[in-house]
Amino acid sequence: MKRETFSSPSDSIKAKSEDLPLTDKFGRPITDLRISITDRCNYKCVYCRTGNEGALYGDLPFEDYLRMTRVLVGMGVNKIRLTGGEPLLRKGVVEFVRELAQLRAPNGVRVRNEDPLDIALTTNGHLLADLAQPLKAAGLTRVTVSMDAVDPDRFTRITRVPGGYDHVLAGIRAARRAGLWPLKVNCVLMRGFNEDQIIPFGMFAREEGVTVRFIEFMPLEEGRTWSPNTVVTLDEILTRMAEYRPLVEIPHARSETARRYRFDDGVGEIGIIAPVSHPFCGHCSRIRITSDGKIRTCLVSVWDHDLHAQMRGGASDGELADFIRGVIQKKEERHHIGEPDFVPASRTMVHIGG
Numbered sequence: 001m002k003r004e005t006f007s008s009p010s011d012s013i014k015a016k017s018e019d020l021p022l023t024d025k026f027g028r029p030i031t032d033l034r035i036s037i038t039d040r041c042n043y044k045c046v047y048c049r050t051g052n053e054g055a056l057y058g059d060l061p062f063e064d065y066l067r068m069t070r071v072l073v074g075m076g077v078n079k080i081r082l083t084g085g086e087p088l089l090r091k092g093v094v095e096f097v098r099e100l101a102q103l104r105a106p107n108g109v110r111v112r113n114e115d116p117l118d119i120a121l122t123t124n125g126h127l128l129a130d131l132a133q134p135l136k137a138a139g140l141t142r143v144t145v146s147m148d149a150v151d152p153d154r155f156t157r158i159t160r161v162p163g164g165y166d167h168v169l170a171g172i173r174a175a176r177r178a179g180l181w182p183l184k185v186n187c188v189l190m191r192g193f194n195e196d197q198i199i200p201f202g203m204f205a206r207e208e209g210v211t212v213r214f215i216e217f218m219p220l221e222e223g224r225t226w227s228p229n230t231v232v233t234l235d236e237i238l239t240r241m242a243e244y245r246p247l248v249e250i251p252h253a254r255s256e257t258a259r260r261y262r263f264d265d266g267v268g269e270i271g272i273i274a275p276v277s278h279p280f281c282g283h284c285s286r287i288r289i290t291s292d293g294k295i296r297t298c299l300v301s302v303w304d305h306d307l308h309a310q311m312r313g314g315a316s317d318g319e320l321a322d323f324i325r326g327v328i329q330k331k332e333e334r335h336h337i338g339e340p341d342f343v344p345a346s347r348t349m350v351h352i353g354g
Protein backbone atom coordinates (compact mmCIF):
# COMPACT_ATOMS: atom_id res chain seq x y z
CA MET A 1 0.00 0.00 0.00
CA LYS A 2 1.25 3.46 -0.87
CA ARG A 3 2.12 5.76 1.99
CA GLU A 4 2.99 9.45 2.02
CA THR A 5 6.05 10.55 3.94
CA PHE A 6 5.94 13.83 5.76
CA SER A 7 8.87 13.90 8.14
CA SER A 8 9.66 17.30 6.61
CA PRO A 9 6.51 19.30 5.89
CA SER A 10 6.39 20.93 2.48
CA ASP A 11 7.46 24.55 2.10
CA SER A 12 3.96 25.70 1.31
CA ILE A 13 2.63 24.27 4.59
CA LYS A 14 5.53 25.87 6.51
CA ALA A 15 4.98 29.25 4.89
CA LYS A 16 1.26 29.19 5.62
CA SER A 17 1.69 28.00 9.19
CA GLU A 18 3.62 31.13 10.19
CA ASP A 19 0.53 33.32 10.13
CA LEU A 20 -1.82 30.72 11.60
CA PRO A 21 -2.49 30.69 15.31
CA LEU A 22 -3.07 26.95 15.71
CA THR A 23 -0.44 24.76 14.09
CA ASP A 24 0.86 21.36 15.13
CA LYS A 25 4.52 20.40 15.46
CA PHE A 26 4.58 19.06 11.90
CA GLY A 27 3.53 22.46 10.53
CA ARG A 28 -0.08 21.48 9.83
CA PRO A 29 -2.60 24.30 10.38
CA ILE A 30 -5.58 23.13 12.42
CA THR A 31 -8.65 24.79 10.97
CA ASP A 32 -11.26 22.04 10.90
CA LEU A 33 -13.28 20.93 13.94
CA ARG A 34 -15.65 17.97 14.06
CA ILE A 35 -17.97 17.79 17.04
CA SER A 36 -19.94 14.69 17.92
CA ILE A 37 -23.09 15.95 19.61
CA THR A 38 -24.30 12.49 20.61
CA ASP A 39 -23.00 8.94 20.39
CA ARG A 40 -26.53 7.56 20.06
CA CYS A 41 -27.48 6.32 16.61
CA ASN A 42 -30.69 4.98 15.09
CA TYR A 43 -28.78 2.81 12.59
CA LYS A 44 -26.46 -0.12 13.23
CA CYS A 45 -24.40 -0.12 10.04
CA VAL A 46 -22.32 -3.25 9.58
CA TYR A 47 -19.05 -1.34 9.06
CA CYS A 48 -19.59 0.68 12.25
CA ARG A 49 -21.56 -1.21 14.89
CA THR A 50 -22.56 -4.66 16.01
CA GLY A 51 -26.26 -5.52 16.00
CA ASN A 52 -26.41 -4.78 19.75
CA GLU A 53 -27.07 -1.47 21.46
CA GLY A 54 -23.54 -1.11 22.84
CA ALA A 55 -22.19 1.22 25.55
CA LEU A 56 -22.70 4.98 25.48
CA TYR A 57 -20.36 7.70 26.75
CA GLY A 58 -23.17 10.28 26.79
CA ASP A 59 -23.33 13.87 25.63
CA LEU A 60 -23.04 17.42 26.95
CA PRO A 61 -25.37 20.43 27.03
CA PHE A 62 -25.10 22.41 23.79
CA GLU A 63 -23.75 25.42 25.70
CA ASP A 64 -20.62 23.40 26.54
CA TYR A 65 -19.96 22.52 22.88
CA LEU A 66 -20.63 26.15 22.03
CA ARG A 67 -18.02 27.41 24.47
CA MET A 68 -15.42 24.89 23.22
CA THR A 69 -16.15 25.94 19.65
CA ARG A 70 -15.96 29.65 20.46
CA VAL A 71 -12.50 29.16 21.95
CA LEU A 72 -11.37 27.16 18.92
CA VAL A 73 -12.79 29.69 16.45
CA GLY A 74 -10.77 32.30 18.32
CA MET A 75 -7.71 30.19 17.56
CA GLY A 76 -8.31 29.98 13.81
CA VAL A 77 -10.79 27.15 13.30
CA ASN A 78 -13.07 28.14 10.43
CA LYS A 79 -14.81 24.90 9.54
CA ILE A 80 -17.15 23.08 11.89
CA ARG A 81 -18.83 19.77 11.18
CA LEU A 82 -21.51 18.30 13.42
CA THR A 83 -21.53 14.55 13.58
CA GLY A 84 -22.25 11.65 15.93
CA GLY A 85 -23.68 9.04 16.54
CA GLU A 86 -26.58 10.48 14.63
CA PRO A 87 -26.58 14.26 15.19
CA LEU A 88 -30.21 14.74 14.13
CA LEU A 89 -31.37 12.61 17.08
CA ARG A 90 -30.34 15.48 19.34
CA LYS A 91 -33.26 17.77 20.24
CA GLY A 92 -32.28 21.42 19.84
CA VAL A 93 -29.83 20.84 16.99
CA VAL A 94 -31.40 23.61 14.86
CA GLU A 95 -30.99 26.15 17.65
CA PHE A 96 -27.41 25.00 18.20
CA VAL A 97 -26.61 25.59 14.51
CA ARG A 98 -28.14 29.08 14.83
CA GLU A 99 -25.84 29.85 17.77
CA LEU A 100 -22.79 28.48 15.96
CA ALA A 101 -23.57 30.64 12.95
CA GLN A 102 -23.28 33.75 15.17
CA LEU A 103 -19.68 32.96 16.16
CA ARG A 104 -17.01 35.22 14.71
CA ALA A 105 -13.25 35.04 15.01
CA PRO A 106 -11.78 37.91 17.03
CA ASN A 107 -9.29 40.27 15.43
CA GLY A 108 -5.76 38.97 15.25
CA VAL A 109 -6.43 35.51 13.86
CA ARG A 110 -6.03 34.83 10.21
CA VAL A 111 -9.69 34.04 9.55
CA ARG A 112 -11.21 37.21 8.15
CA ASN A 113 -13.65 38.59 10.65
CA GLU A 114 -16.47 39.09 8.21
CA ASP A 115 -16.23 35.58 6.77
CA PRO A 116 -19.04 33.33 7.97
CA LEU A 117 -17.99 30.00 9.39
CA ASP A 118 -18.47 26.92 7.30
CA ILE A 119 -20.95 24.82 9.31
CA ALA A 120 -21.52 21.35 7.93
CA LEU A 121 -23.36 18.25 9.10
CA THR A 122 -22.81 14.53 8.57
CA THR A 123 -26.01 12.55 8.98
CA ASN A 124 -27.51 9.24 8.01
CA GLY A 125 -30.38 11.30 6.58
CA HIS A 126 -33.16 9.35 8.26
CA LEU A 127 -34.60 12.49 9.93
CA LEU A 128 -33.35 15.03 7.38
CA ALA A 129 -36.49 15.51 5.28
CA ASP A 130 -38.21 17.63 7.96
CA LEU A 131 -35.04 19.31 9.25
CA ALA A 132 -33.25 20.36 6.05
CA GLN A 133 -35.08 23.67 5.62
CA PRO A 134 -34.92 24.73 9.31
CA LEU A 135 -31.22 23.82 9.43
CA LYS A 136 -30.51 25.86 6.32
CA ALA A 137 -32.46 28.81 7.73
CA ALA A 138 -30.45 28.52 10.98
CA GLY A 139 -27.16 28.87 9.10
CA LEU A 140 -26.07 25.35 8.15
CA THR A 141 -23.87 25.59 5.06
CA ARG A 142 -23.57 22.04 3.80
CA VAL A 143 -24.68 18.50 4.50
CA THR A 144 -23.18 15.09 3.85
CA VAL A 145 -25.54 12.14 3.90
CA SER A 146 -24.30 8.61 4.49
CA MET A 147 -25.93 6.04 2.23
CA ASP A 148 -24.24 2.76 1.49
CA ALA A 149 -26.48 1.20 -1.17
CA VAL A 150 -28.88 2.46 -3.81
CA ASP A 151 -30.89 -0.74 -3.54
CA PRO A 152 -33.47 -0.64 -0.67
CA ASP A 153 -32.99 -4.28 0.40
CA ARG A 154 -29.24 -3.99 0.45
CA PHE A 155 -29.59 -0.74 2.36
CA THR A 156 -31.58 -2.57 5.05
CA ARG A 157 -29.00 -5.34 5.23
CA ILE A 158 -26.26 -2.78 5.84
CA THR A 159 -28.08 -0.46 8.26
CA ARG A 160 -30.08 -3.23 9.98
CA VAL A 161 -33.10 -0.88 9.95
CA PRO A 162 -36.02 -1.82 7.69
CA GLY A 163 -37.56 0.92 5.56
CA GLY A 164 -34.79 3.47 6.02
CA TYR A 165 -33.95 3.87 2.34
CA ASP A 166 -37.03 5.96 1.47
CA HIS A 167 -36.43 8.28 4.42
CA VAL A 168 -32.84 8.87 3.38
CA LEU A 169 -33.70 9.50 -0.26
CA ALA A 170 -36.38 11.96 0.86
CA GLY A 171 -33.78 13.61 3.12
CA ILE A 172 -31.29 13.99 0.26
CA ARG A 173 -33.92 15.57 -1.97
CA ALA A 174 -35.14 17.89 0.80
CA ALA A 175 -31.55 19.03 1.42
CA ARG A 176 -31.17 19.86 -2.26
CA ARG A 177 -34.44 21.80 -2.28
CA ALA A 178 -33.35 23.69 0.83
CA GLY A 179 -30.15 24.79 -0.93
CA LEU A 180 -27.77 22.80 1.27
CA TRP A 181 -25.19 22.72 -1.48
CA PRO A 182 -22.86 21.10 -2.49
CA LEU A 183 -24.60 17.94 -1.39
CA LYS A 184 -22.39 14.93 -0.77
CA VAL A 185 -23.41 11.31 -0.31
CA ASN A 186 -20.87 9.13 1.54
CA CYS A 187 -20.69 5.41 0.86
CA VAL A 188 -18.38 3.19 2.90
CA LEU A 189 -17.44 0.18 0.81
CA MET A 190 -16.97 -3.10 2.64
CA ARG A 191 -16.10 -6.20 0.69
CA GLY A 192 -18.91 -8.74 0.63
CA PHE A 193 -21.56 -6.10 1.37
CA ASN A 194 -21.67 -3.43 -1.29
CA GLU A 195 -18.78 -3.34 -3.74
CA ASP A 196 -21.31 -4.20 -6.46
CA GLN A 197 -22.98 -0.83 -5.72
CA ILE A 198 -20.10 1.16 -7.25
CA ILE A 199 -21.62 1.45 -10.73
CA PRO A 200 -25.18 2.02 -9.47
CA PHE A 201 -23.79 4.86 -7.33
CA GLY A 202 -22.10 6.30 -10.43
CA MET A 203 -25.51 6.41 -12.10
CA PHE A 204 -27.07 7.84 -8.93
CA ALA A 205 -24.54 10.70 -8.84
CA ARG A 206 -25.40 11.63 -12.41
CA GLU A 207 -29.16 11.34 -12.01
CA GLU A 208 -29.49 13.09 -8.63
CA GLY A 209 -26.79 15.71 -9.23
CA VAL A 210 -25.02 14.88 -5.97
CA THR A 211 -21.35 14.14 -5.33
CA VAL A 212 -21.00 10.51 -4.31
CA ARG A 213 -17.91 9.85 -2.22
CA PHE A 214 -16.67 6.33 -1.66
CA ILE A 215 -14.81 5.79 1.62
CA GLU A 216 -12.34 3.00 2.28
CA PHE A 217 -13.39 0.93 5.28
CA MET A 218 -11.21 1.71 8.31
CA PRO A 219 -10.57 -0.42 11.44
CA LEU A 220 -12.88 1.67 13.61
CA GLU A 221 -15.86 -0.67 13.85
CA GLU A 222 -17.20 -2.10 17.08
CA GLY A 223 -17.08 -5.70 15.87
CA ARG A 224 -13.33 -5.65 15.06
CA THR A 225 -13.92 -7.44 11.74
CA TRP A 226 -11.55 -5.26 9.70
CA SER A 227 -8.73 -6.83 7.72
CA PRO A 228 -6.92 -5.48 4.64
CA ASN A 229 -9.05 -7.83 2.50
CA THR A 230 -12.27 -6.12 3.57
CA VAL A 231 -11.09 -2.78 2.11
CA VAL A 232 -12.27 -1.90 -1.39
CA THR A 233 -9.43 0.37 -2.48
CA LEU A 234 -9.33 3.53 -4.58
CA ASP A 235 -7.69 1.65 -7.47
CA GLU A 236 -10.39 -1.01 -7.43
CA ILE A 237 -13.15 1.62 -7.38
CA LEU A 238 -11.67 3.37 -10.42
CA THR A 239 -11.30 0.08 -12.30
CA ARG A 240 -14.87 -1.00 -11.55
CA MET A 241 -16.35 2.38 -12.45
CA ALA A 242 -14.45 2.38 -15.77
CA GLU A 243 -16.60 -0.61 -16.80
CA TYR A 244 -19.48 1.88 -16.77
CA ARG A 245 -17.72 5.15 -17.71
CA PRO A 246 -14.15 6.30 -17.07
CA LEU A 247 -13.49 8.89 -14.40
CA VAL A 248 -11.11 11.80 -14.93
CA GLU A 249 -9.36 13.27 -11.87
CA ILE A 250 -9.97 16.97 -11.17
CA PRO A 251 -8.04 19.21 -8.73
CA HIS A 252 -8.82 19.09 -5.02
CA ALA A 253 -7.71 21.33 -2.14
CA ARG A 254 -4.67 20.03 -0.21
CA SER A 255 -6.58 19.71 3.04
CA GLU A 256 -9.51 17.95 1.35
CA THR A 257 -9.79 14.29 2.26
CA ALA A 258 -11.34 13.19 -1.03
CA ARG A 259 -9.72 12.87 -4.42
CA ARG A 260 -12.20 14.27 -6.92
CA TYR A 261 -13.24 12.87 -10.29
CA ARG A 262 -15.71 13.68 -13.06
CA PHE A 263 -17.05 11.27 -15.63
CA ASP A 264 -15.38 11.64 -19.02
CA ASP A 265 -18.45 13.44 -20.45
CA GLY A 266 -18.29 16.06 -17.66
CA VAL A 267 -21.53 14.92 -15.98
CA GLY A 268 -21.49 13.72 -12.37
CA GLU A 269 -18.85 14.05 -9.65
CA ILE A 270 -17.33 11.19 -7.66
CA GLY A 271 -14.98 11.52 -4.70
CA ILE A 272 -12.81 8.81 -3.21
CA ILE A 273 -11.59 9.01 0.38
CA ALA A 274 -8.74 6.54 0.62
CA PRO A 275 -7.18 6.77 4.08
CA VAL A 276 -5.99 3.16 3.91
CA SER A 277 -4.46 2.82 0.44
CA HIS A 278 -3.51 6.49 -0.09
CA PRO A 279 -3.20 8.17 3.36
CA PHE A 280 -3.48 11.96 3.49
CA CYS A 281 -2.27 12.54 7.05
CA GLY A 282 0.38 15.00 5.82
CA HIS A 283 -2.36 17.53 5.05
CA CYS A 284 -4.64 16.76 7.99
CA SER A 285 -6.18 19.95 9.38
CA ARG A 286 -8.72 18.26 11.69
CA ILE A 287 -9.35 17.74 15.35
CA ARG A 288 -12.41 16.13 16.87
CA ILE A 289 -14.41 16.64 20.04
CA THR A 290 -16.30 13.58 21.24
CA SER A 291 -19.84 13.79 22.59
CA ASP A 292 -18.46 13.65 26.14
CA GLY A 293 -16.09 16.53 25.53
CA LYS A 294 -12.74 14.86 24.82
CA ILE A 295 -10.39 16.08 22.10
CA ARG A 296 -9.13 13.47 19.65
CA THR A 297 -6.22 14.46 17.48
CA CYS A 298 -6.62 11.55 15.04
CA LEU A 299 -9.46 9.14 14.24
CA VAL A 300 -7.28 6.22 15.30
CA SER A 301 -5.71 7.85 18.37
CA VAL A 302 -5.18 5.57 21.33
CA TRP A 303 -5.92 8.38 23.76
CA ASP A 304 -8.32 11.30 24.34
CA HIS A 305 -7.68 14.68 25.97
CA ASP A 306 -10.38 15.72 28.39
CA LEU A 307 -11.34 19.29 27.50
CA HIS A 308 -14.60 19.07 29.41
CA ALA A 309 -12.74 18.17 32.63
CA GLN A 310 -10.85 21.47 32.23
CA MET A 311 -14.16 23.30 31.96
CA ARG A 312 -15.60 21.51 34.96
CA GLY A 313 -12.47 22.47 36.88
CA GLY A 314 -13.21 26.16 36.25
CA ALA A 315 -10.66 26.92 33.50
CA SER A 316 -10.97 30.34 31.86
CA ASP A 317 -11.20 30.62 28.07
CA GLY A 318 -7.49 31.49 27.99
CA GLU A 319 -6.66 28.36 30.01
CA LEU A 320 -8.78 26.24 27.68
CA ALA A 321 -6.87 27.71 24.73
CA ASP A 322 -3.54 26.82 26.41
CA PHE A 323 -4.78 23.28 27.05
CA ILE A 324 -5.84 22.95 23.41
CA ARG A 325 -2.50 24.28 22.17
CA GLY A 326 -0.71 21.64 24.26
CA VAL A 327 -2.97 18.88 22.93
CA ILE A 328 -2.40 19.96 19.32
CA GLN A 329 1.34 19.44 19.82
CA LYS A 330 0.56 15.77 20.51
CA LYS A 331 -1.26 15.29 17.20
CA GLU A 332 0.01 12.12 15.61
CA GLU A 333 2.20 12.45 12.52
CA ARG A 334 0.28 9.73 10.71
CA HIS A 335 -1.83 6.65 11.24
CA HIS A 336 -0.46 3.11 11.07
CA ILE A 337 -3.50 1.31 9.64
CA GLY A 338 -2.51 -1.90 7.89
CA GLU A 339 1.00 -1.97 9.42
CA PRO A 340 2.16 -4.73 11.78
CA ASP A 341 2.54 -2.23 14.64
CA PHE A 342 -1.03 -0.87 14.29
CA VAL A 343 -2.78 -0.49 17.65
CA PRO A 344 -6.59 -0.16 17.35
CA ALA A 345 -8.11 3.16 18.35
CA SER A 346 -9.29 3.55 21.93
CA ARG A 347 -12.82 4.33 20.67
CA THR A 348 -14.86 3.13 17.75
CA MET A 349 -16.32 5.41 15.07
CA VAL A 350 -19.78 5.75 16.62
CA HIS A 351 -18.09 7.06 19.79
CA ILE A 352 -15.77 9.44 17.94
CA GLY A 353 -17.80 10.98 15.13
CA GLY A 354 -16.59 10.55 11.56
Ligand code: SAM
Pocket: 041, 047, 048, 083, 084, 085, 086, 087, 122, 123, 124, 125, 144, 145, 146, 186, 187, 188, 215, 216, 217, 218, 219, 220, 221, 349, 350, 353, 354
Ligand atom coordinates in the same frame (compact mmCIF):
# COMPACT_ATOMS: atom_id res chain seq x y z
N1 SAM B 1 -24.67 9.07 11.81
C1 SAM B 1 -24.02 9.96 10.90
C2 SAM B 1 -23.84 9.30 9.57
O1 SAM B 1 -24.28 8.18 9.37
O2 SAM B 1 -23.27 9.94 8.69
C3 SAM B 1 -22.71 10.53 11.40
C4 SAM B 1 -21.76 9.63 12.11
S1 SAM B 1 -20.96 8.42 11.11
C5 SAM B 1 -19.91 7.65 12.31
C6 SAM B 1 -19.89 9.42 10.14
C7 SAM B 1 -19.27 8.78 8.91
O3 SAM B 1 -18.37 7.77 9.29
C8 SAM B 1 -20.27 8.17 7.98
O4 SAM B 1 -20.10 8.66 6.67
C9 SAM B 1 -19.94 6.70 8.06
O5 SAM B 1 -20.25 6.06 6.88
C10 SAM B 1 -18.46 6.73 8.36
N2 SAM B 1 -17.94 5.50 8.97
C11 SAM B 1 -18.42 4.84 10.04
N3 SAM B 1 -17.65 3.75 10.32
C12 SAM B 1 -16.66 3.74 9.40
C13 SAM B 1 -15.54 2.88 9.17
N4 SAM B 1 -15.29 1.80 9.95
N5 SAM B 1 -14.71 3.18 8.14
C14 SAM B 1 -14.95 4.26 7.36
N6 SAM B 1 -15.98 5.11 7.54
C15 SAM B 1 -16.83 4.85 8.54
